Amino acid sequence: MRLWLESKWEGLRTSFWFVPTLMVTAAIALSLATIHLDRTFPEHNWIATLGWTYTRGPEGSRAVLSAVAGSMMTIASVTLSITVVALQLASSQFGPRLLRNFMGDRGSQVALGTFIATFAYCLLVLRAVNGQEGEQFVPHIAVTVGLLLSLASLGVLIYFIHHTAEAIQAENVIDSVSRELRRAIDRLYPECLGREADETSSPPGGPRPPEGFDRDSRPIPAPAGGYLQAIDVDRLMGLARQHDVILDVRRRPGKFVVEGSELVRAWPADRADDGLAEALGGAFYFGHRRTLRQDVEFAVDQLVEIAVRALSPGINDPFTAMNCVDRLGEALCTLAGRDMPSPYRYDDEGRLRVVADVSTAAGIVDASFHQIRQAARGDAAVTMRLLEAIAEVARAARAPDFRAALRRQADAIRRGGREGLADVIDRQELDRRHREAMQALGIEGEGAPTRPDAQDFAGR
Numbered sequence: 001m002r003l004w005l006e007s008k009w010e011g012l013r014t015s016f017w018f019v020p021t022l023m024v025t026a027a028i029a030l031s032l033a034t035i036h037l038d039r040t041f042p043e044h045n046w047i048a049t050l051g052w053t054y055t056r057g058p059e060g061s062r063a064v065l066s067a068v069a070g071s072m073m074t075i076a077s078v079t080l081s082i083t084v085v086a087l088q089l090a091s092s093q094f095g096p097r098l099l100r101n102f103m104g105d106r107g108s109q110v111a112l113g114t115f116i117a118t119f120a121y122c123l124l125v126l127r128a129v130n131g132q133e134g135e136q137f138v139p140h141i142a143v144t145v146g147l148l149l150s151l152a153s154l155g156v157l158i159y160f161i162h163h164t165a166e167a168i169q170a171e172n173v174i175d176s177v178s179r180e181l182r183r184a185i186d187r188l189y190p191e192c193l194g195r196e197a198d199e200t201s202s203p204p205g206g207p208r209p210p211e212g213f214d215r216d217s218r219p220i221p222a223p224a225g226g227y228l229q230a231i232d233v234d235r236l237m238g239l240a241r242q243h244d245v246i247l248d249v250r251r252r253p254g255k256f257v258v259e260g261s262e263l264v265r266a267w268p269a270d271r272a273d274d275g276l277a278e279a280l281g282g283a284f285y286f287g288h289r290r291t292l293r294q295d296v297e298f299a300v301d302q303l304v305e306i307a308v309r310a311l312s313p314g315i316n317d318p319f320t321a322m323n324c325v326d327r328l329g330e331a332l333c334t335l336a337g338r339d340m341p342s343p344y345r346y347d348d349e350g351r352l353r354v355v356a357d358v359s360t361a362a363g364i365v366d367a368s369f370h371q372i373r374q375a376a377r378g379d380a381a382v383t384m385r386l387l388e389a390i391a392e393v394a395r396a397a398r399a400p401d402f403r404a405a406l407r408r409q410a411d412a413i414r415r416g417g418r419e420g421l422a423d424v425i426d427r428q429e430l431d432r433r434h435r436e437a438m439q440a441l442g443i444e445g446e447g448a449p450t451r452p453d454a455q456d457f458a459g460r
Contacts (some may be wrong), residue, residue, distance in 0.1 A: 014104040015103065016083075019110060020112050037141050038141050039139075058286075064147065065143060078359070079115060082164055093309065094306050105163075122147075171323060182297070189340065209355060213246075217266055219264075219265055219404045221259075221262065224257075224259055227289060228252070229295070231285070237347065239243055240353040243272070245266045245271050247263065249263070250262055252295075253294035263280075292315050299339035300331070307325065318381050321375075321376065325372065328389065332389075332393040343356050361399055382419070384433050433439075
């Protein structure tokens with residue numbers, strides 16, 4: 001239920017209609033309340049005697065409300081136009097995956113909601129103004145509130161223009177994505193799927209899947225297609241204990257799943273009846289796009305996409321790419337100090353229940369550097385920054401697989417750089433940065449060629 005609510009909230013949060021709808025609803029309630037207050041108190045009520053309310057007649061009130069309502073619709077139209085232009089710019093410069101961040105921006109939603117809500121409020125108050133002889137009624141308090149809302153809307157308009165200009169700057173976009181990445185790392189590592197084996201519950205290393213697992217287990221097909229957004233881990237563990245089976249989850253959040261393809265294998269097959277297969281389908285949540293709830297690599301891919309686009313010939317912005325590399329290095333330093341979750345999960349009695357497909361340190365390191373490394377083969381500045389980031393992460397990394405992945409990327413960056421960089425000075429600097437990365441990894445005496453190659457001689 002919690003994951004279902006989070007999924008629905010994510011859809012509402014990243015929509016342009018939800019917050020404005022709430023604000024319009026509040027404006028309708030406010031108009032009814034202020035009109036009722038005007039009807040309850042006579043025209044010469046104690047608030048009016050203080051000079052705090054609008055005291056013009058019906059015609060003047062109609063003119064004021066009409067002017068405010070008309071101007072609010074004009075401003076709302078301008079706001080939508082600016083928003084569409086910002087979305088187009090973000091899509092072309094940073095990638096379509098970043099549109100989710102802009103659509104979920106609370107400042108833009110509140111600004112649009114303020115203008116539409118003020119328009120709705122003035123329209124409803126306008127219908128209550130009565131100028132007929134003998135039945136004349138002017139809601140002075142309601143008109144005054146409308147004027148206050150119009151002044152507030154002017155302030156919101158100024159804020160919206162400034163906020164939009166700030167939001168489309170590359171540094172702010174990268175910072176926003178990197179904050180989401182850090183929050184995802186804090187939330188998911190280590191991720192609790194049952195609990196890992198320890199000395200008190202199982203032998204060192206814990207029990208592993210039995211021999212012939214694939215042969216004697218039953219495949220459970222995916223009930224739907226799309227991106228696997230989240231797994232209800234509590235439900236998964238509960239079903240495994242209830243049916244006394246071992247579940248091997250073949251897909252992790254962020255992966256695309258074809259409907260009917262193998263999603264889980266349950267062992268032994270004779271306990272995996274149709275009821276279990278149907279119940280397991282409710283533990284997996286699918287959607288048409290990836291989310292950050294249980295997919296830390298999604299934020300990594302967003303930063304990588306910004307960097308690769310910045311390195312494209314059409315944009316050619318290496319400084320944005322280096323900014324992304326810095327943020328990725330920062331995230332990997334944080335991740336290097338966390339325990340990567342084991343794929344084997346046990347219940348309270350120390351019995352293996354779930355074999356999960358989890359993200360590995362090598363996989364996240366490769367996702368962070370692969371595409372940027374390939375796109376930056378001919379860019380000396382970005383290539384050097386990649387090796388600097390690897391050296392920085394290496395000083396924080398302790399796990400052998402993490403360090404092995406960093407070394408593999410450093411060696412690949414050096415090979416690609418020596419092929420892509422034409423100037424001998426750049427290649428010599430590349431070798432020096434590679435040596436520093438190797439030293440940070442605790443590998444001495446590597447990173448430079450034993451003798452200058454033919455390209456170096458040619459460059460001299």
